[in-house]
Amino acid sequence: MLKLSIARASLESDPDKWAWTGREWRHGASRIEPYEHPAICHEMISDGTAVAVISAERGHETDASPGGSPVRMAPDAYRTRLRAACQGVLDWTVVELTPRTATIRAGAWGVAPLYLTSNNGKLDGSWDLADLREHCRVGALIDREIARLLRLQHRYTHDTLWRGVHRLTERSTASWTANGLALAYPPGAPHTEPRTLRPGADVLDAYEQLLGQAITRRHFIADRSAVELSGGMDSANVAASLTAPDRPGITAAAMLLGGEAREQQIRRRKEMISAFGIARDVCTDVLAHLPLNPAGRRANGQAVSPYDDPWTEAEEVMMRALTRAGVWWSFGGTGGDELTSLRDDERPPAGEVPPSGPWTGKRTLAVVDHINDGIAPSPVLYDSTLLAFACRTPQFMRNGLWPVSPLADPELIRFAEWLPRPWREHKALNRLRLARLGMSPEAVHAPVPGNFVHAMNNAMRRYVLPFLESMVREGGVLIDAGFVDGDGLTKTVNSEFRKGPHGEMDRTLFQIASTEIGLRGVSDGGE
Numbered sequence: 001m002l003k004l005s006i007a008r009a010s011l012e013s014d015p016d017k018w019a020w021t022g023r024e025w026r027h028g029a030s031r032i033e034p035y036e037h038p039a040i041c042h043e044m045i046s047d048g049t050a051v052a053v054i055s056a057e058r059g060h061e062t063d064a065s066p067g068g069s070p071v072r073m074a075p076d077a078y079r080t081r082l083r084a085a086c087q088g089v090l091d092w093t094v095v096e097l098t099p100r101t102a103t104i105r106a107g108a109w110g111v112a113p114l115y116l117t118s119n120n121g122k123l124d125g126s127w128d129l130a131d132l133r134e135h136c137r138v139g140a141l142i143d144r145e146i147a148r149l150l151r152l153q154h155r156y157t158h159d160t161l162w163r164g165v166h167r168l169t170e171r172s173t174a175s176w177t178a179n180g181l182a183l184a185y186p187p188g189a190p191h192t193e194p195r196t197l198r199p200g201a202d203v204l205d206a207y208e209q210l211l212g213q214a215i216t217r218r219h220f221i222a223d224r225s226a227v228e229l230s231g232g233m234d235s236a237n238v239a240a241s242l243t244a245p246d247r248p249g250i251t252a253a254a255m256l257l258g259g260e261a262r263e264q265q266i267r268r269r270k271e272m273i274s275a276f277g278i279a280r281d282v283c284t285d286v287l288a289h290l291p292l293n294p295a296g297r298r299a300n301g302q303a304v305s306p307y308d309d310p311w312t313e314a315e316e317v318m319m320r321a322l323t324r325a326g327v328w329w330s331f332g333g334t335g336g337d338e339l340t341s342l343r344d345d346e347r348p349p350a351g352e353v354p355p356s357g358p359w360t361g362k363r364t365l366a367v368v369d370h371i372n373d374g375i376a377p378s379p380v381l382y383d384s385t386l387l388a389f390a391c392r393t394p395q396f397m398r399n400g401l402w403p404v405s406p407l408a409d410p411e412l413i414r415f416a417e418w419l420p421r422p423w424r425e426h427k428a429l430n431r432l433r434l435a436r437l438g439m440s441p442e443a444v445h446a447p448v449p450g451n452f453v454h455a456m457n458n459a460m461r462r463y464v465l466p467f468l469e470s471m472v473r474e475g476g477v478l479i480d481a482g483f484v485d486g487d488g489l490t491k492t493v494n495s496e497f498r499k500g501p502h503g504e505m506d507r508t509l510f511q512i513a514s515t516e517i518g519l520r521g522v523s524d525g526g527e
Helices: 075-085 131-135 143-150 205-216 232-240 261-276 312-324 383-398 412-420 421-436 451-472 486-498 507-522
Strands: 003-005 025-027 030-033 042-048 050-055 090-097 102-105 115-119 122-126 173-177 179-184 225-228 251-256 280-285 328-332 400-402
Touching: 003 090, 030 042, 030 050, 042 075, 050 075, 075 090, 102 280, 115 131, 115 179, 115 451, 122 131, 131 507, 143 507, 173 400, 205 232, 205 412, 205 421, 225 232, 232 328, 251 261, 251 312, 280 312, 312 383, 383 400, 451 507, 486 507
Parallel strands: 225 251, 225 328, 251 280, 328 400
Antiparallel strands: 003 030, 003 122, 025 030, 042 050, 050 090, 090 102, 102 173, 115 122, 173 179
């Protein structure tokens, strides 16, 4: 929610010199720029010695606060306001500047990432990783984080791909002093276990009530809101709760799948749009905007983060269409898979990690056993949800949208953790609710799995494999640095080309291409 650049001189001088320009707070060479959006509130307060910026998602019936001149408070009132901000139930970030220290704290939601780095007496931060590209050097890569991405073993951590550039994870604290920048994890968040239901308990009523509260606890305007309605269970339940009778102006959006699931998706969405009374529909054809297509963000020279969503090209088209339609809020089903997931002790024993492919370079092999080093403790939300926020939210924000994920709400998480296994298995909770709403058997139990395999196979053959061939011929960051073996990559690419038209392609090859493009786009190439 913030972009910032703090010079040490501004910590050691009069905090009253901070001033609002209409877009950001400035003090000499220092600046703090909040994300301007009606979903977010911002304020700067001071007690005469310290100064703090509070940026928070706007709650229901909370007055708009789009910035403004710093507010001087008595010390007790200042501390009370800071404590209240740090107990917010929605997303928040607090930056506090004292004569010797800049302290940045994050809330439990982590919807908007914040990347931080310090150098030459300056602290820089942004929700957009590309803003820090001068600090992202190909000669200063973190091996274990590269290995996590290439092997699809993503972890929620302070690490980024570059030494000295950090992700402020949920509930973490960053402190910047004359000794440098240090980040500290919080204690692990407690979670609970399944319970026995009381006789006569109406689980679906409780679910509907909690989901409704998760939606309405935040400020939004219905006719400026959309729901990403893929036709799946998670987004369908969000849409069913979002489209109340007093909210007739909701827009639906979706990326249309390829293959045999496409017509089924169209039918299911049509039924849901009619049943929920959705006003408009904005669809994007994934097959027309495949990953690495020549007109897309990755191929046309834009700085694309290695953490960006695999479908960023199609999502860019969809988000721009929503912006043109006047949408400001985008509701979605992120967090739904985790909400009804089985516990570790309820799942079958995990299989062995697949062996390293022939493309795996020596530098990647050397850190395979360190994938879990330095990861964050148990978060309030699920780590996979937080990683999804980090890869998608910046793109929403660049398009003037604020993403809302009601299924990630902590109260809903606790409720689902209490449920006996049969309510969570195979998304039974979501399916039973849709069935009670009168949805058809096809809408509740799709005969054909809805996924992006067909589209990814197309992207692999048309764009990804040719890119990897050029990477071997011309060299690339990952090959030159020893993370990917060029000869092994050639063998793997040739093997993929020999697969039949319906054979599922190796997804790790897309990850190699995506990481390579991200490193080229964001890194400055220096040591």
